Amino acid sequence: MLSVEALTCSFGGVMAVSRVSFSVQRGELFGLIGPNGAGKTTLFNLITGLSAPTAGRLRYQGRDITGLRPHRIAGLGIARTFQNVRLFGELSALQNVMIARHVRTTSGLVGGVIGLPSARAEERETRRRALALLELVGLADRPDERARNFAYGDQRRLEIARALALEPELLLLDEPAAGMNSGEKRSLGGLIRGIRTRLGLTILLIEHHVPLVMDLCDRIAVLNFGELIALGAPANVQRDAAVIEAYLGDEV
Ligand SMILES: Nc1ncnc2c1ncn2[C@@H]1O[C@H](COP(=O)(O)OP(=O)(O)OP(=O)(O)O)[C@@H](O)[C@H]1O
Ligand SMILES: [Mg+2]
Known part of the structure; x- marks a missing residue:
């Protein structure tokens, strides 16, 4: 569905995303985690055309979409929500x-x-x-x-609608559970699962609430200072020494 190939984006001296590569299969619920400033939102901005990569390529359903304008990318079937609600x-x-x-x-x-x-x-x-x-x-x-x-x-749910x-065929959710209490987070998890199965979507999910990500996602990619430091099934990522050091320390 989506192939991210050595994608790089620097702002002045800051390497927000640095040679990141992974691919997402059709129908997959794919998690993206990492500390604040790791480059997660920048990666979404690159995929949706809001930022242009410094280097690397993006392929969507076999088609090169690197550098296309946001409305073209939306027209091809990639939709997103924003970390800061935009309604x-x-x-x-x-x-x-x-x-x-x-x-x-x-x-x-x-x-x-x-x-x-x-x-x-x-x-x-x-x-x-x-x-x-x-x-x-x-x-x-x-x-x-x-x-x-x-x-x-509820505004976050409205953004999803x-x-x-x-x-879309590919839906990008940027911290949809931010600001929700634990009951709301659980029910959001049910909603995301339902969207995937009922609408047959492929979903990329950025989320800081680790139990939710671990529970929902088929695979998880971990970013740290713009670099991909781990990628795999939740159980494996959770045990990864580099991930524990960079991000999960407090959670384990
Ligand atoms: N438009 C921009 N201009 C300059 N620097 C930027 C810009 N957008 C992001 N950055 C920088 O790139 C890095 C990655 O930021 P990004 O917002 O992608 O992180 P994030 O992983 O989404 O973090 P958070 O979990 O806090 O949302 C940060 O150092 C940030 O300050
Ligand atoms: Mg972000």
Whole structure:
């Protein structure tokens, strides 16, 4: 599904990502962990085209996507959520999801605004699908509530619905459990698992909450100072001496 090949990104003197290589199989739930500043978000920014790599290549479904613009990459089926929630706070939950879906409809925003009949039918379909996504993430009871009025954990769920509205095949989640209490984290774990099985997605998950990552992921990559220091099944990563030293020390 995704192949990361000697990917490198430096900001001035800082090697945010340094010669990182791994590949993600279709249908896999792949975890990405590491200390603060390890380069995890930068890696997501590279995959989604928000940052350009200094060196290395990215292949998605066999196609070279290195350096493509973000909207092209989204159009190819890669969607993400952000570490710092990015929603339209003044718009309703439903509107936030519907706007994202316009990328996938033919008449787009303009057709909708000028009220073409085809656009109206499409709008109804967009609305129906957006409601289904709110249902999937557990927010169907408040479609008309402004995004900014939702609790933090619910805003994160809303962001997931918005990313899913792009109908991705590859979904990148940047710390979706941040700011959630332990009950919310457990239920988020169930949601992520459900998305993978029900929608058949491939998922890359950045998450600091180690028990959640260990429980959910098929394989885990560990970054430290921009470098890949371990990659494998959760049980093996958890036992890796370099990982324990760099990251898991307190957790073991
Ligand atoms: N746009 C930028 N300009 C300059 N330096 C940057 C930029 N983005 C990231 N960095 C630096 O790159 C390094 C990796 O940052 P990144 O945000 O990818 O880490 P992270 O693993 O996501 O950390 P966290 O767990 O805190 O979210 C850090 O040293 C950071 O300061
Ligand atoms: Mg980050």
